[in-house]
Amino acid sequence: MLRRRVIPCLDVANGRVVKGTRFLDLVDAGDPPGLAERYAREGADELVFLDITAAPEGRGTLLDIVERTARRAFIPLTVGGGVRSVEDMRDVLRAGADKVSLNTRAVEDPELIRRCAARFGSQAVVVAIDARRVPPGTAIPSGFEVVVRGGREPAGLDALVWARRAAALGAGELLVTSIDRDGTGSGFDTELLRAISSLVTVPVIASGGAAGPDDFVAAVREGGADAVLAAGIFHRREWSIAAVKAAMAAAGLPVRALPADREA
Secondary structure: OOOEEEEEEEEEEOOEEEEEEOOEEEEEEEOHHHHHHHHHHOOOOOEEEEEOOHHHHOOOOOHHHHHHHHHHOOOOEEEEOOOOOHHHHHHHHHOOOOEEEEOHHHHHOOHHHHHHHHHHOHHHEEEEEEEEEOOOOOOOOOOEEEEEOOOOEEEEEEHHHHHHHHHHHOOOEEEEEEOOOOOOOOOOOHHHHHHHHOOOOOOEEEEOOOOOHHHHHHHHHOOOOOEEEEOHHHHOOOOOHHHHHHHHHHOOOOEOOOOHHHOO
């Protein structure tokens, strides 16, 4: 059975890891390379590095910081933020990323997903979907709307429709973040996760709202997620990766073994 991955997320602004609520009220959480090294040592299966101000600022990814981060953590690294072309993706991969996350630009130019997958393989292409709930009766049938530019702008696009299209265009994974839950500690939006995971055959990574180990279990059991991602609870040491994996294993979910000195 496929093992469920536990993934810390590094949201980066101005070269520092930050964390806020619903992508706002950001506070400093540390140095990206230093945190990456810590999480690799503590048993993280992968890392996600998101340059969250690249799209709003209209600039490329901070490649020097990506390179320094990749040198400190010998586990798979996904990097997103500011990738607007196949050439941008090439540069991020050369800086040390194993996978590249596309978000705002992919919504604007969906064929970018196909071009990147054709050049580098679907396994290297992650499409990040930031979604928020909208009231019934809007032009979004599922009730979940895509937002872009770091959660700042509604795209007028149904998240379920976009998820299915992104997978069809060549995305190898979908990183699904609930903007409503992000940083709130209210748990993953399992309804959103289940709606998307039931539509696609590619892995779905759950993001937004984790408060403790039970939320990770629910994201997999109730949401159908293949991997679970969190930031604040790990940055603040509220919960360890070991504790999360222990809870998932106790719930009967297969997880990767921890380093011998990091077992819960």
